[in-house]
Amino acid sequence: MKLRFTYLLLLPLLFLSCHGQSSKTVQTVNADLYAEKLKSTKNPQLLDVRTPEEFNSEHIDNAVNVNWNGDDFAAKANAYDKSKPIFVYCKVGGRSAKAAEKLAEMGFTEIYNLDGGIMKWKWKGSGSKPNVKIIGICDQEYTELVNSQDRVMIDFSAKWCAPCKKMKPYILKLQEELKNSVKIVLLDADENKTIVEQLKLEGLPTIIVYENGKEIWRNVGFISEEDLKKHL
Numbered sequence: 728m729k730l731r732f733t734y735l736l737l738l739p740l741l742f743l744s745c746h747g748q749s750s751k752t753v754q755t756v757n758a759d760l761y762a763e764k765l766k767s768t769k770n771p772q773l774l775d776v777r778t779p780e781e782f783n784s785e786h787i788d789n790a791v792n793v794n795w796n797g798d799d800f801a802a803k804a805n806a807y808d809k810s811k812p813i814f815v816y817c818k819v820g821g822r823s824a825k826a827a828e829k830l831a832e833m834g835f836t837e838i839y840n841l842d843g844g845i846m847k848w849k850w851k852g853s854g855s856k857p858n859v860k861i862i863g864i865c866d867q868e869y870t871e872l873v874n875s876q877d878r879v880m881i882d883f884s885a886k887w888c889a890p891c892k893k894m895k896p897y898i899l900k901l902q903e904e905l906k907n908s909v910k911i912v913l914l915d916a917d918e919n920k921t922i923v924e925q926l927k928l929e930g931l932p933t934i935i936v937y938e939n940g941k942e943i944w945r946n947v948g949f950i951s952e953e954d955l956k957k958h959l
Contacts, residue, residue, distance in 0.1 A: 752831045752835070752836060752837065752838055753827045753828060753830075753831050753838045753840060754837075754838065754839050754840065755820070755824065755827070755839075755840040755841075755842045756839055756840070756841070756842060757842050757843070757847070758841065758842070758843065758847050758848050761814070761816075761839060761841045761842075761848075762848075764812070764814070764839055765814060768812050768814075771789070771812065771814055772807045772808065772811060772812065772813040772814065773787065773789055773790045773791065773813075773814045773816075774790065774791055774792075774793045774804070774807075774813065774814065774815045774816075774826070775787065775790040775791065775792050775793070775816060775817070776793055776794065776795035776800070776815055776816070776817050776822050776823050776826045777792070777794065777795075777817050777818055777822065777887070778794055778796065778887060779792055779794060780917075781818065781887070781917060784862075784917065784920070785845070785920070786845075787816065787845065787848065790816075793826075795817070795822045795823070795825060795826045796822070796887070800826070800829070801829065801833065804826075804829075804830060804833065805833065807835075809833070809834045809835045809836060810836060811837070812837040812838075812839060813830060813835050813837070813838055813839070814838075814839045814841070815827050815830070815838065815839070815840050815841070816840070816841035816844055816845055816848070817841075817844045817845070818844045818845055818846060818885065818887070818888075818931070819843060819844040819846050819847075819888075819929075819930050819931055820840070820841065820842055820843050820844040820847075821844075821889070822887075823840050823841060823844065824840055826840075827840040843929060843930070846923075846928065846929055846930065846931075847929055861921045862918070862919065862920040862921050863914075863915075863918050863919030863920060863921055863922065864914065864919050864921070864922050865921060865922070866921075866922060866925055869922050870940070872912060873937040873940055874937075874939075874940040875910060876909075876910040877938065877939060878908065878909045878910070878936065878937070878938050878959070879909070879910045879911075879912065879936070879937045880909055880910070880911045880912070880934060880935070880936050880937075880959060881912050881914060881934070881935045881936075881937070882894075882898055882911065882912065882913045882914065882932060882933075882934050883914050883916045883919075883923065883928055883931060883932060883933040883934070883935075884913060884914075884915065884916065884931055884932045885915060885916045885917050885931050886915070886917070888931045888932060890931075890932055890948060890949035891931060891932045893949065894932060894949065894950070894952075895913075897952040897955075898911065898913065898955075899913075900952075901952070901955070901956070901959070905959060908959075909959050916928065916931055916933075928947075929947065930947040930948060931947075932947075932948070932949070933945065933946070933947050934946045934950065934955070936958055936959065944958050946958075
């Protein structure tokens, strides 16, 4: 009985110990520190955990694409040296955070996750530069769009973004319900990279409401239908 009581007392300590070890193993750092760590690490192991399509459109120099949503993430990641630092990033940080925890479970001892993903990278330290080619809507077209009606709502989203998928049905519903008072436009962030960079969007989904061409409200991240209606 005494032995069992002692075991029960030790369980919380063991949990805290494991939790503390995981938090030390995975370090989510801002773009400046991430770039600094990459630069100071010899032959860094840098994983872009987005889809191949996202990777092919742009990525940090010397990154390797290991798709978090692919069937072989663990198998591919297992080929890397667990005793050396490993760096992960995605678009805004959600997928890479999950990938980082998985790498910790697999035995990697020093993991760096880019806070805010490539949207917050700003091309630091690696010599990479944003694509100068216009991708999607340009700034002139965007200006005409937000001036096309007294009140306009732009929804920047992406196919891989879970909150975007959750919000899309009621945004489409509002698009029809409010068509006489608010023009609601859905723009895929991956297909409209130029304007996304010019607006300095730092997360998805991002909703921006304009009135007579002037921005009056912005929301980053999930928002309920009820709360969104309050701003429309």
